[in-house]
Amino acid sequence: MDNLRFYIIFAFSAVGIFIIDQNIKQLFLDGYRFYSECIDLILVFNKGVAFSMFAFLKEYLKYIQLILVGALLLYFLYKKNICLSIPGGILTGAALSNIYDRFVHEGVVDMVYWHCGFDFAVFNFADVAIDFAVIWFLILHFKPTLCKN
Secondary structure, eight states: OHHHHHHHHHHHHHHHHHHHHHHHHHHHHTTOOBOOSSEEEEEEEESSSGGGTTGGGTHHHHHHHHHHHHHHHHHHHHHOOHHHHHHHHHHHHHHHHHHHHHHHHSSEEEEEEEOSSSOOOOBOHHHHHHHHHHHHHHHHHHOGGGOOO
């Protein structure tokens, strides 16, 4: 029964994040823009990863990321730890959404540009979701008593 719970929670988390992220990105692909003093909501296609690193890998980057996410997915499915179901689903759904962009748009659709006080890389909802999931994993790692599984 716990395995089924894990799969259901993991799948809903992954699919939910994927759908939310793709719908937000579609707004910008359809032409939505917003400009302010600190944050611009614009359309950028990132050919690399964070801060456009590894853009030189071009076409290979999406396959490398697909292999890495596949390995993570296998790890989560192997562990079947109910405490990992939500952050694992969030991380998987967000990562797959960004990889999907690479296949469909030849780059990750980014839209949030912070430029108040300093210029920051343009990012998207999936990037924030991935950061959130990683923080969740770190908390679970350093506070194992939070997870009684």
